[in-house]
Amino acid sequence: MIISKQNKQFKLWKKLMTKKYRDLHDMFLVYGKHLVDKARDKGALIEVVTSNLEIEGTLVSTELMDELQQTETYIDLIGVCKKTNDKLESNNILVLDDVQDPDNVGALIRSAAAFGFKHIIMSHKTADLYNEKVIRASKGAIFDCYIERSQLLLRLTELKDQGYQIVGADAHETGEPQKNKKLALVLGNEGHGLSDSIKDICDEFVTIKTNEVESLNVSVAGGILMHEWRFMI
Known part of the structure; x- marks a missing residue:
């Protein structure tokens, strides 16, 4: 379990909450099971971050998960994703x-x-x-x-x-x-x-x-x- 704010992975996830670092790393965060599953299906999911012992992924303390929240509703499942954008033709x-x-x-x-x-x-x-x-x-x-x-x-x-x-x-x-x-x-x-x-x-x-x-x-x-x-x- 990751418990330190000085952990390199955590510091990267925290930075991905800002556009500057999303652009720099070509990565972004998604929140909740539906979006994590969608990212996985599309081949964009890099890593699952969770504070829930029953969910498979990188486990973090609830204190660190609090730091990664961007909504009023607490979400215990975050997907770290790579930017993917397959070109398609449309009329x-x-x-x-x-x-x-x-x-x-x-x-x-x-x-x-x-x-x-x-x-x-x-x-x-x-x-x-x-x-x-x-x-x-x-x-x-x-x-x-x-x-x-x-x-x-x-x-x-x-x-x-x-x-x-x-x-x-x-x-x-x-x-x-x-x-x-x-x-x-x-x-x-x-x-x-x-x-x-x-x-x-x-x-x-x-x-x-x-x-x-x-x-x-x-x-x-x-x-x-x-x-x-x-x-x-």
């Missing part, structure tokens, strides 16, 4: 333009996996994919999608050249996206929506008509649009 791509709330990003990834948008492109200012809140909100869907971080204007230009129509979600703009054509659906920031440069490159816009409220949360809107797109193609 439907979800693009996130500076979506900054980790819960929104995680929920969108979960919806994208459910509705066939398994290729996701994130701007550099979009929340960190390996943030614990993103992983938790995705319910493990980060392991089911190909997710890249890119300079969006350049990447969307490339997609246009590959025959994708670039469709922006906007509460004040509307259009008619072409059916039976490859799609890159772009969702904007929670506060100011799509950036001007991204709007300029969009071929069409879509909006969701609502009663009483001006707009929807980006994760709700994205889920609706991805679901509806399945019935347009």
